[in-house]
Amino acid sequence: MKVAKFGGSSVANGNQIEKIGAIIKSDPERKFVIVSAPGKRHQDDTKMTDLLIQLGNIAFQDKPYMDNLNVIMNRFSEIVEELRISPSILDDIKNNIQEIINNNESDQMKMDALKSIGEDSSAKLVSEYLKTIGLNARYLNPKDAGIIVSNEPGNAQILPESFSELYKLRQYEEIAVIPGFFGFTKEGKLMTFSRGGSDITGSIVAAGIKAKLYENFTDVDSVYTVNPSIVSNPKEITTLTYKEMRELSYAGFSVFHDEALIPAFQQKIPVCIKNTNNPDAPGTMIISEKNKSRKCVVGIASSKGFSSLYVSKYLMNREVGFGRKLLQILEKESISFEHAPSGIDEMSVIIRNSQLSAAKEEVIVNRIKEELHPDRITFHRDLAMIMIVGEGIVSTLGIAQKATTALTDAHVNIEMINQGSSEVSIMFGIQSEGLNRAIPSLYNAFFGS
Template identity: 65%
Template sequence: MKVAKFGGSSVANATQIKKVCDIIKSDDSRKFVVVSAPGKRNKEDIKVTDLLIELGDTYASGKAYESVFEKIVKRYADIIEELDLPKSLLDEITDSTKKTLESDEPDEIKFDAVKASGEDSSARIVSAYLNKIGIQATYINPKEAGMIVSNQPGNAQILPESFPEINKLRDREGVLVIPGFFGYTANDKLMTFSRGGSDITGSIIAAGVKAELYENFTDVDSVFSVNPNIVENPKEITVLTYKEMRELSYAGFSVFHDEALIPAFQEKIPVCIKNTNNPSAPGTMIVAEKEQNGNCVVGIASDTDFCSLYVEKYLMNREVGFGRKLLQILEDEHVSFEHVPSGIDDMSVIIRNSEFTPEKETRVVERIQQELQVNTLKIRRNLAMIMVVGEGMKSTIGIISKATNAFAEANVNIEMVNQGSSEVSIMFGIEEEGLERSIRSLYKAFFG
């Protein structure tokens, strides 16, 4: 029994949806199907979810929204017409989207429902086409599936009581097609996961039904060891552990949502990343444990748009509670942090720029100076983080030496290094302008 999740590129148009249904038809064990909203048909195209966000913003501002609405309807109309599905399906999707938009719900709840309509419409279309080609299929709304989530618009979390309800889906006949990205609160309010949350839905369903395999179909044959936009023809990764994939996805690998593996990880369900356009390719397996052979480094990931908050105070290490007080100030200002490398008399907090707005920066700086009496306080922006990832690195001699030599060969200065308690990754902070040189040099050092 498998759960197959298909991303936005896999349902972007009728041609792709036909491929999806052929994949489902080719394997009777693919009983549970989770779909995203239609993605880009080409590089210049717009994702349906982005159009829906624009629709919600336009409607909320009181401006004329009809042109955006028509773009969305046209996407569905083209798909439904080419699949030769009943026009009544388009009417149903159109009416449902408009009803959601004009509802009396508070704006943040309504906005979640508008965003989620993309996945919901995809599921209805895929289910209808499966039935058309002779496969018994049923559209299952997340509420019916038992997806009970926390009351956090745009950032919902699955609740433990969901899993026994989801497990009941095993008793249903035929293929069940479930929209990703959202669930319902105990009070029947629709809430979405964070962006890219269809991956989360797939993992939750896999955990709930205790699937033998969770297949995540995307538009690449496998996970690469490094960004192929930076390094030409990089090495493919055939097997990864959950921990390695979690580190890679957090640090900029766009193949998988960084929260998505958690439910599958908890149930030790293997995950396979496969290509909708080349389903016979073996893909990348993600497992709980793997045998170590050869190079312990499996991948190099990176992300940009970070800043560092650096504080220095003489005898900081003797001041009980200093770190807690610093982080408390950030918490009070609703600023989340990513890393906290520290020394005896100094401490850095790595924060995403989007979290640390100029207004928050001003308040945080004032409070640190007044409450902590530091000797030095510096803020640096335009930083990039690079993660060298692989199980067994902590016990392998020479990894950091090899990495630092690679930075030197790329003529890039390392601003910070953080391994800390992680056994599967080492983080390097550098200025953004040296990112691509560093990635190429690191790839050469670890993969040849």
């Protein structure tokens, strides 16, 4: 059995859903279909989830919301017309939306339920269409599927008992079409996952039914060695390991959120990234292990939006608990850190800018001065992180030298290096303005002819 997950671009309109039908019909092993909410039909379009959030923000303030609701319903109506399926499904969608708006739950709970309408409606539309082309398909609500989650709105975690419930789905004769992005608590309350929620659902279902393969259909033929918006026509990656994919996702590759595939990884289920618009392309396979090759670097990921908190104190290394106290100050301010390279008398903590308001920065600096008495404390803004990824990278001679030479050739100064903390990556911190020079130079060094 295979699990096939289709992203927002794959359900954006009727034409795309027809492609899903052809893909499912072409392989009888594709017994489980997971779908996202309708994505953008064109560059200037709005994703369905964003439309639902806009609706909630207005409706929950008791403001007139019918114009927003009509925009959403017109979008679904277009898909129904394009697929030539029964319009009765539209009444079901509209009633669900209005029931959520009018119920007595908290605004947070109602927003979670409202956001789930996109995926839920996609699943109903896709299942109805599959029936019209002669497939034995059915819509399956996550509650009936056995997706049991923790009581954490917007950040639900799958509970272990879900997997035995999901395994029972192997007995189904029909093709099960399951909405991504949400599950239900033991008490029956709807909860959504975090970013990449539909990918999380697909991974959970694949793990639960012990799938032969988890196929993740998107709008690209494969994962590329670097960001195509920085380097034109980069080479494709044919095979990745789980560790490599997680490092690349964390460092900026947008194919997956870095935690989305963990359930599939834990069960060692192979994952294939494929293109809905070109399903015959081989895609990128993600597996647990692969044969080591002399050319171990598989990809170069990058992302902006970081700051470095630099703290210096003479004889810091002899002061027991200094690092713990520093990180506790960040913890008290609800700030997580990404990396923490250190020296004898100094320590840096890399933080995402999204967590660091000006007010929090001032509080952190004052607390460090009062509690740790450093000789020097500074914040370095506008940092970008570059991750060079590949199994065996730590034990392969010359990787760091090749990378630093490439950055020097691009006239990019290295603010920070983190090597050795990961077996499959080397990380460089640079000023953001140098990123578009650094990446092409690194690409030529590792992948150029």
